[in-house]
Amino acid sequence: MARLIILGPPGSGKGTQAEYIARHFSIPAISTGDLFRAHVKGRTELGAEAGKYMDKGEFVPDHVTTGMLRLRLQDGDAAAGFLLDGYPRNAAQVLALDELLSSGRHAVDVVIALTVGDDELAARMLRRAKEQGRSDDTESVIKRRLELYRDETHAVVTSYTERGLLVSVDGTGEREAITAAAIAAVQAALERGSVAGPGRD
Ligand code: ADP
Numbered sequence: 189m190a191r192l193i194i195l196g197p198p199g200s201g202k203g204t205q206a207e208y209i210a211r212h213f214s215i216p217a218i219s220t221g222d223l224f225r226a227h228v229k230g231r232t233e234l235g236a237e238a239g240k241y242m243d244k245g246e247f248v249p250d251h252v253t254t255g256m257l258r259l260r261l262q263d264g265d266a267a268a269g270f271l272l273d274g275y276p277r278n279a280a281q282v283l284a285l286d287e288l289l290s291s292g293r294h295a296v297d298v299v300i301a302l303t304v305g306d307d308e309l310a311a312r313m314l315r316r317a318k319e320q321g322r323s324d325d326t327e328s329v330i331k332r333r334l335e336l337y338r339d340e341t342h343a344v345v346t347s348y349t350e351r352g353l354l355v356s357v358d359g360t361g362e363r364e365a366i367t368a369a370a371i372a373a374v375q376a377a378l379e380r381g382s383v384a385g386p387g388r389d
Pocket of ligand 1 (some may be wrong): 197198220221222224241242243245246248249250253273274275276277281312320324333
C-alpha cells in the first residue's frame with residue numbers, strides 16, 4: 189500500500205519512470221496528461237475543453253483537472269494506492285488533493301522529485317517531438333510549459349518539502365538506474381514513515 193506522487197519538469201522522464209516505479213509497488217500510475225490525451229483522442233467534451241489549453245502549454249483549469257482526477261481515484265484499482273504523475277501542479281491543487289484524500293482513506297506517503305537541468309530538458313523534448321509528434325512539443329509551447337513548471341509547480345515542491353515528504357532523485361543517466369534509485373528512496377522513506385509515524389491512515 190503506497191500513495192505516491194512524482195514531480196518533475198516537462199521532459200524529465202517522469203511519465204516513463206512513473207510506469208516502472210508503479211509496477212514495482214503494484215499500484216496504478218495515474219497521469220493527468222495521459223487522461224487528458226485520452227479524452228482529446230476520444231473527442232469527449234472534456235477533451236475539447238482541455239485541448240484548448242494543452243495546445244498552448246497552459247494549465248487546464250483546476251476544477252476540470254481535479255474533477256477528472258476525483259473520478260479516476262474512485263476506480264477500484266486505486267483503492268490499494270497509486271502514483272500520481274502530473275498532479276498536483278500548483279498550490280491550489282495541493283489543497284484540492286488534500287481534500288480529495290481526506291474524504292477517502294488516503295494521505296500522501298512519499299513525493300518523488302525528479303531533477304534534470306534546463307538545457308537537457310529542452311533537448312529531450314525537441315527529440316521527443318520528432319519521435320512521437322505530441323502537438324504540445326513545439327519550441328514555444330515547450331518554453332511555456334517549462335516556465336509554468338518553474339513558476340507554479342515550485343510551490344508544490346515547497347509544500348511537500350515542508351511536510352517532510354519529498355525525496356529528490358537525479359533524473360539523468362540510465363533509465364534503469366534512475367528507476368532503482370527512485371524505488372530505493374521511496375522504500376527508505378516508507379520504512380522511516382512506518383517507524384516514526386503511527387496513524388497515517
Ligand atoms: P508535461 O509535464 O511533459 O508538460 P503532461 O503530459 O504531464 O506533460 O501534461 C500535458 C498537459 O496537460 C499540460 O501542459 C497541461 O495543459 C495539462 N495538464 C496535465 N496535468 C495538469 C494539471 N494537474 N493541471 C492542469 N493542467 C494539466
